Amino acid sequence: MTETTNIRAYGTKAAEAPLNQMDIKRRKPTPHDVEIDILFCGVCHSDLHTARSEWGPSMYPCVPGHEIVGKVISVGEHVKKFKVGDVVGVGCMVDSCRACQYCEEDLEQFCESGMTGTYNAPDKHIPGAFTFGGYSESVVVHEHYVLRIPENMDLAAAAPLLCAGITTYSPLRHWQVGPGKKVGVVGIGGLGHMGIKIAKAMGAEVVAFTTSESKFAEAKRLGADEVVLSKDKAQMAAYSGKLHFILDAVSAQHDINAYLNLLRVDGSLALVGAPEHPLPVAAFSLIMGRKSFAGSMIGGIAETQEMLDFCGQHHIVADIEMIDIQKINEAYERLLNGDVKYRFVIDMASLKGQPML
Template sequence: MYEARGYAAQSSSSPLEPFTFARRELRDNDLLIEVLYCGVCHSDLHTARGEWDGTVYENGTLFPAVPGHEIVGRVKAVGTDVSTMKVGDLVAVGTMVDSCRTCAHCQMGLEQFCEKGATWTYNAPDRISGENTFGGYSNLIVVRQEFALRVSHPEAQLAAVAPLLCAGITMWSPLRYWNAGPGKRVGIVGIGGLGHMGIKLAHALGAQVVAFTTSEEKRQDAFALGADEVVLSKSADEMKRQAASLDLIVNSVAVAHDLDPYLSLLSLNGTMALVGVPAQSHPSPSATNLIFGRRSLAGSLVGGIPETQELLDFSAKHGILADIETIPIDQIEAAFTRMQRSDVKYRFVIDMQSLRSPDKA
């Protein structure tokens, strides 16, 4: 076993605090990874606070809970059958650490939609032992080789690569599926951890990017990120000028809100993809907005392993990184508080040098 150190929530009402636990011995196809950086996602907060119990998590949060699924690290050891990675390689781990690998969806490289249920990086049962998975708010993680991704960005950029593993792929997957690119007008709703990556990626794909924000203060930020137009969504006039003009909207807002004003901005056959998961449901949209215009309201869930590797390679080629603020792990509760009030541009990333790496137990 490998003794690992991290931060865990012991209950939905307790803060994240230091936690020592065991990582399993390597199976034949496993990697032992030293975690260098881990991004801080709203999903981490929702899980630690039990806000998704009964919705995303049918059986609730399993405590103690170690969050973290935007992981960049270095391989420390490999199992006997590992052929794709070697000790010393820089690798990344996202929202999944396993799947059945045999169902139709897994065979298509859509492991996030595994028919038998993907094994999430935290708060999920291991497929073999049944033990609860612990995430990247720790100094070590064990992952099967097929769910570790290659990183080709320079080492100096690794902290800013970490958010690509959730925020980045969450936006990349719908942009790719609905063919964002030259000749397409793409709306990005929300300029936060997810939305700022959506603007950068849609711009790099060659789409005409329209960013939507409730904050006038973010208008210039959105232009700097690559938006061609920026709309203050609280302004009826600005919203009206975008009526029936967008081929795709990727809505990253994770708070329940009225979807109808955005649906009316879609052109004929346009689609709005929801990627933010609110603690409470959105109000039901009007059927009229969908019927008159043959518009679609859809959802999208991160991306499979091939698509995530594609994102990492594309981002390295085009110099795309998250805008981040690095923190030591003992500031995670303060980071949660600031994240709730959108007081970060645009993603916190934990520097795991703030934890000492233990030796094998």
């Protein structure tokens, strides 16, 4: 029987309930496990949707959080990659089968058996239980799914790289963005602001698209070479057939054909935002230029480490606003209103000072 211990966390017991402090059970480290004292945890839109059971039925109690940065406080006897004191990260998954074709290709996010999400997924180690995320004081993870954080990074601002960073890096790398490529980034939010920074560091010419003129200066500050007001038909028409690749980070309903029109022949648009309803695609938006409309999620563990190392080399982190865990419900409401530049990060010291329940 798996030994467990009680720790402090923040979560919710129902879709309509606010998040509050609770005690949860974590497994004690097994021979291949790394135990991590969580210092910072980013707040992702996925956290909000899962806590409120908006992406299919969630399991409760639900403790979100998959942008985790912390320090190793113990390791199992067979752990080779990490030692006590190492600064590490945990992203969107904490397990997979490790045997299927995709796991063997370092594409664990596409595991044929289904990856084990960092929260709200069946827990392989505790029968009948499910995983709890980073809104907690510590986490125990198999060493294969633990990532090394570069020494030069601000740790709080590095946390969102574990989701927002890899979600944008993976498609940019897959579609070979680099020098000589003209790349569009649609939406300047938690994902889009990372997309601009990373595409620019890869050497591309970056064009940012926004519905708000107030974000022009911000987009330039983030690294965009040009900024387009997407509501202005004349501005959009000026880029018709000009872009090699578009990273679409918008989760609201929008006209995808207007952006497909901006691709040159053999261009690709990859969707990383998750609109609630289908986006109608006109056949001729694709046929006339042999264009591709694709989607992308996170990357595998090796690619996520590659992303972290790349960001370390190019001094890239997220733009963040730090909050105490007690402000998480307020942060969720602000997130819904787009009132954050560009990612909330929880200082987990605010939880560790609280008494156990």
